[in-house]
Amino acid sequence: MQTLNDLLVESKIFANREVLSPHFTPQKLVFREKEINFIERALAPSLKGERGRNLFVYGRTGTGKTTCTKYVINEVNGIPNTHARISYVNCRVYNTRFRVLNKIISDHMPTYAKRGYGTVDLYEKLANWIEEDSKILVVALDEIDVVKDLDDLVYTLTRINSDIRAGGVTLIGVSNKVSFKEELDPRSLSTLYESELVFSPYYSNEIYAIIKERAKDGFKPNIVSDEILHYIAAAAAKEGGDARFSLKVLSKAGELAEENASDKVSMDDAEHAVKTAENDVVYDLIVSLPEHQKLVLYSIVMLAESGGSYKKLTDGVDTYLFSGEVYNRYKSIAEGLHKAPKSERWYRNYIAELEMQGLIVSFDSGKGIRGHTKLIKLLYPSKKTRAVLEKDLFSVGEQRKSDEPATTGEDAGV
Ligand SMILES: Nc1ncnc2c1ncn2[C@@H]1O[C@H](COP(=O)(O)OP(=O)(O)OP(=O)(O)O)[C@@H](O)[C@H]1O
Ligand SMILES: [Mg+2]
Structure with missing residues (x-):
């Protein structure tokens, strides 16, 4: 789908900029069958009304954790008549226990969420809602490491399991923070790590395949050469196997070509885009440090x-x-x-x-x-x-x- 902007100014370079955005979820996820399957198996019991094991997903930035998690959530949401109810929570936005609970409630009971209740009310509402027809609530906490009172959140969500007679809560935690495990309370640790899935960095050839696919839909024909895609893929592999980095570079290179009013992306554009993206990475890294x-x-x-x-x-x-x-x-x-x-x-x-x-x-x-x-x-x-x-x-x-x-x-x- 083209954005309004694309329609207003017909681009010589881009066919669909949205496809090149790191927020875009492609329909086909290459190289992650095993990981997707692992997440599917963690969620499968919830379809039948059984509480599966909690899952912790770890891997460096841009290795596809969010994309794969959302992909499986979409699959599950597409299956009718199950016991599973899923909440995907981006903890950068919902970064306290209260906010997470409120987000879950607003996903499933939107009218209740707006009324400004406290944590205890939200908890009870949620527990009753799960229990009434044995639902399994799956909460995917993406970027879980940024939750300020995480131990309280984990405790509260899992306590529902012992407070209700039917149904239950399963947690999926997602993080790219290496030291996260060490900072957790031992009780939260054993709760969250009932099973663990690690995403490894992408190799250069994998990133190449990922951006080749995106470039096909994102750019007009013959705008980006294979040589340039290989160059970008190699740079992203060096940057820690980060697919997001490669996509940023690819769109930046396209923008540069457009600014220069050229009819294709040049190696110069690509090199320049890599430099800019490298600077951005360092900047983001520094400002996100504790x-x-x-x-x-x-x-x-x-x-x-x-x-x-x-x-x-x-x-x-x-x-x-x-x-x-x-x-x-x-x-x-x-x-x-x-x-x-x-x-x-x-x-x-x-x-x-x-x-x-x-x-x-x-x-x-x-x-x-x-x-x-x-x-x-x-x-x-x-x-x-x-x-x-x-x-x-x-x-x-x-x-x-x-x-x-x-x-x-x-x-x-x-
Ligand atoms: N296997 C894949 N196939 C196609 N695209 C992919 C694949 N893996 C990642 N991508 C793309 O790379 C980008 C980054 O992926 P994603 O956001 O899932 O990374 P992440 O592991 O969650 O990173 P972070 O830890 O920084 O949150 C997304 O735009 C996604 O579409
Ligand atoms: Mg992510």
Whole structure:
């Protein structure tokens, strides 16, 4: 389907821009039969009115977790007369227990949701609704790691199972956060991980096949060559096997061609688009870090930029920082912002997390340099990283906490 915009301005490049959007769900999902089948098996019992095992879906960004989960949900929703009722919840939007409960209620009992009840009322309404004709409520919590009171949410949703005599609740959690498991309460952990499915990064040839298909419908004929698709696929494979990255690049390259009024996408456009997308990735990555990880990263940037007063190691090309000094700097920056600095143990976790995200590298110095110490190097240009962090950390009125809901009735004890 063409958008109004497409119809108004007939494009020489695009046939259907929507197909190239990362939010578009293609009808055919290649290379994920096994994963789709796994999710189907997790949901199959709910069709018959049995509570299946909870499922946890993990994998790096852009590996198809959301797309495959939604795909199976659509399949199940298409089957008539079952006991299954499904709620897909994007936890970036619904990021507290109250909001998630409210979202589930508004999916299935829309008139009730609007009345401004509290958590206890919502809970009881939901439990009764499930019990009345033995429904199985499946709640897919996408980006589950961002829920602020996740342990409470998991507890509340699973408690329904012991409070009702018929029907039940099955959970599907989806996340791309590596350290998520370690931060969970042990009880939530054993609840959520009754079964687990891991999505591995796509290989270059797989990404090629994915974007080839999208390009076919998204662009007019002969606009993007195979060579360019291969180039984009290779760049996305390097970026962690991220299919979303490849789609962003593909549409950006198309936009560039259009801006230049050319009649096809050139290699220049593609290279340019890859660079832009790489910058976007780093930007998104940095702003989505938890606050103290940002502060640690900021300390690394500050030390990397500061002159000779700090001990650094350099091999002529790269500069390495001493972990202990980064920690000290982090502590004083945190204190300066009136935030209690975390312990060294947490700090080590943060370093590991930043490394996992590809923002820094760290390694042991080996014996000889001040006994045994860790050395740290920033992987992205410090100026850019600093600009992003300063805007995010110090700009007034954009503090994270200010988006706390002003809802009433966030009762405890459910
Ligand atoms: N197997 C596939 N076939 C076709 N398109 C795919 C496939 N896998 C992913 N895509 C496309 O790649 C994009 C990203 O996929 P998706 O949003 O599912 O990733 P994700 O694993 O949920 O990432 P994140 O962890 O960042 O949320 C989507 O536009 C989707 O259409
Ligand atoms: Mg997703």
